[in-house]
Amino acid sequence: MRAIFDKAYYCPGDTIVLHIESSAENLFRVRFLKLTDCVFETITTKKNIEIVVPPNAFGGYGVDIEALDEHNEVVDKIHRGITVAKKWSDFPVYGYLTDFRPKRYDIEKTLNWLTQYHVSALQYYDWMYDYHKLVYEEGDLYKDAWWRKRYISNKILKELINTAHSKNIVSLAYVSIYAARKNVAIKHPNWAIYVHDKDKINLLDFSNKLCIMNTYKNSGWTKLLYEECKKVIEFGFDGIHLDQYGYPKDGEALALEEDTYKPYNTSRGFKEFINELKKFIEKPLIFNYVDNWPSELQNNLKTEIVYIEPWECCPTLKELSRATREARKRSNGKIPIIAGYINHNFTESILLTDATILSSTGQRLELGEYKRLLSGPYFPNDWGTVDKNLATHLLSYYDFFARYRDFFEGEFKLIKNAHEICENASTEPEANKIWISILNLKAKKACMINMVNYIGVEKLTWKKPLSQPEKLENICVSIPFELISFENPDFYFVSADNQLEPEQISVKLFQNRYEIKIPHLYYWSSILIISNKKEE
Structure with a gap:
């Protein structure tokens, strides 16, 4: 059924x-x-x-x-x-699209599939005509900006946007915040940024294709791109997804101001561009913190979510969990979306990474197109089809996340003495351990204890193939009274793996603790603790 x-x-x-x-x-x-x-x-x-x-x-x-x-x-x-929710950004789930060819025939099928996973916002990746002229205005068909090989149809773009709207899904247009063709940089030298090369000062390029531009609010490049983003909204997109390439770090480049080269502060340029763009178009914005940089902007950028593309900053699930939790806290509660690329064949890596990120109150960008899983940074190259069993398992994860979303918007707490709660437990994600954390529901007498299973997993290097965790059954859990801030608790077992419906479990009292038994833990199971005392 x-x-x-x-x-x-x-x-x-x-x-x-x-x-x-x-x-x-x-x-x-x-x-x-x-x-x-x-x-x-x-x-x-x-x-x-x-x-x-x-x-x-x-x-x-x-x-x-x-x-x-x-x-x-x-x-x-x-x-x-x-x-x-009142709007998609209250509880966002992010996905992507890359196929805008003129003869596309499966739009309804694709968006129906994404709808079942509750994907409420889509990034249209590499859709634009050019980096300084986003919308193609000379007709219907053009070729992609990066390779100039893939045909793109304005008609198909609009059909995707309109069909998505019918399913309460918003469409965000991918835009590079500071990349332009070399001829644009040469024509407008004050728009570009530069680097020292021995005794010369050269344009700063990306992949020998594009030049990096100055995004200060008074830059000519900024003013041009604002007008282009306005055209994107007029075309029909609901907002803008802004990308960067992770460099240059602050002070590593130069800007040309009144014929003088001065040190360039990249993060200042990002902040000025994004916050002024928000005022200019008054539409949703997302910005890519490449390798979680510059993370200090997460508390004051006017974006809907925090989008992180982790590379060297998060080699293991422990660092990935920390980056997710810190971004949520730093941004005053915005959900972090982690663009973590995993080979679509690495089932255990996908499930354990998703369980870790979701338990850390974030979400992973992974679903796009029809039954596709994102494996790498250039989305159009990624045609890995999700295995049927994994697709079913992921649907359970996304349903679990949707069903108990109140908890994931609640207060996250690490459990200091996790080893006292159950055998082989840890306070952070750790190999051969059960990671235990707690989420307190705001303004309600309820909390969720999450248990992610790394027993039998020797390393938590999530981009590589991970071992399947050992299946555990009848796990004894001891919960101290002080961990629960309300009286008369009832305990329920739920699991993102295969049990979304709460199953009430019996409890025994021992001195200052509640003793319960968890039926099983495969990848990710949880305990719901809800007061049975009705509020007056």
Whole structure:
């Protein structure tokens, strides 16, 4: 049995159109839940079901469906998750598109697939006509800016944007913040930046194709690109995804000001360009912190999310988790999107990395096009198709993230004495350990304890193939009273691997601790702790 949603997320008051694919022809019981509380239930013979989202709804919800026989016995069931938000940036899930060829025929199919993973924003990668002239205005067809080989159709771009809108998905246009053709830099020397080369001062180039430009707010390049970004919005895009290449670091280059070469502060240029662009177009912006640089800008850039492309800064899952958590904290709660490239055949690496990033309150850019997983930095080259079993497993992860999104927007805390909670536990991601962390739900008496399993994984170098973790069952967990800030807790088991529906588990009291037993831990399981004392 499958459940198909019509939108990536829903707004309060929306109607959810839910389609059930099932061989059963009898009754279906459909329940709409907030954590463990049922807010809507119906029994119907229909396979197309409409659920009206309550006007005050917000956050994560569960959708549980049971197929019933003529005796009302359950013969099949499925559990999914959705999010309810006022706008996509409340609970963003980021994906990508790269195929804009004129004869593309699978637009509806592709966006339907991404919708099931709750992808609410898409980066259109390498779509533009040129780096200084983004929108092609001479007709329909042109070739890509980088290789000048791939045909791109304006008609297809608009069809993708419009179809995405019908599914509550926004489209963001990829734009390089500071790259231009060499002829542009030569024609406008005051727009470019330079480097010392022995006794000469030369233009700073990228890959012998492009020149790096000055993005100070008074730069001619900045003024030109602002107008180009305005045309991008007028074309139909919802916002801009700004890229950089990770250099030059502050003070490593020169800007030409009034015929004088002066030290150039790259991060200042980024900040001025982005914050002034936000005022100019008043649309969503995303900026790529290449190798988490310059991370100090994460607390004051006017962007919707924090997008990090990790290279040397995060060799293991421990550093990746820290970078994610620190970005969330530094940016005052914006979700970090990690563009972490993993070979699509490395199933264990993908699942463990996703579990680590999601548990760290971030999300990974990985899904794009139809059943594709991102493996490298030049997206159009990446045609790795996701394995069917991995696609199913990832759907469970994305449903889990959607269903319990309230927790992932809550307060993250490391558990100091994790080894006292269960055997082989650690306070940070560590090889041959179980990483335990806690998320406290804001303004509600509830928390989530996440357990990510690295038992049997000798190294946490996530870009390389990792071992499958050892499957653990009946794990004893001891939770001290002081870890829970409310009274009368009930304990529930959930798992991103295969159990989205909460299963209440029994608890024993020993001195100053709660003793429970977790049914299993494969990659990632969690404990929901919710007060059973109803608020007055």
